[in-house]
Amino acid sequence: MRFQKTNLLICTCLLLSFCSVYAQKKKSIVPTAIDFRSDIQIDGDLSEWGDSLRNYYEKQDLQYEIANDEKQIYVAMRVKDGxxxxxxxxxxxxxxxxxxxxKKEGASIIFPIPDRESLRSLASKDKDEKPADIREGVLKAVRAIFIVGMADVVDGPISLENNYGIKAAVKIDSSDAVCYEAVIPFERIGLEQERDKEVAFNIKINGIIMRTVGGGQPMGRYGYGGYGYYGTQPSRKETQQEPGTWIILPLAKPK
Structure with missing residues (x-):
């Protein structure tokens, strides 16, 4: 009887512990409004955004926030997971x-994308020649901002110091998080005269998702397509872009 009670107590403690951890797991938080801000500096330092970014994309463990002033739209992101x-x-x-x-394609900015030759050079260096924090070495290999769908700008890489008003910066903060900021002028998106309608935003860490299709299922006793007796059909790979998280909200107005 004492053994059963002990087991019951252990199971109860484990269940309570599991429930506590589950309750503490951070769920996605979607913004309900965009703030009007005029104090944002694009330098990768997120201190002007407050102690923490208020919105969260659970799938990529990504914190983010969007703001605008009278002429530009800003975005900040922070990721802690290695x-x-x-x-x-x-x-x-x-x-x-x-x-x-x-929720479809529009004007977009992707940053940072390190120069591949510079990355190869970094990888070929001896251990004592590489930076103590390899992330800093990767950031030093960034040469451009990649843009798509901007007015009066050709799709592709543009200079970090450009005349289009498009800026982006990434920095590693004191908590070891990678922090990102960017700004896009309304004139590059076609929003100069349309401030009252809702705008759709997509936030994500860029990348490709690989998934296996087919699963190598048996072809049957006699087989076909050259597989022979009890052959199997090989699986194939399909790719798709990371979907990101969508937000649809009107721009903020001056207070």
């Missing part, structure tokens, strides 16, 4: 704006 940091530094943070309020 594997997602690696993907963000090699594939870029992605911010997309669809001025029609539709």
């Amino acid at each position: 594997s997602w940091q690696t993907q963000a530094l090699h594939q870029g943070f992605s911010f997309l704006v669809n001025k029609e309020g539709k």
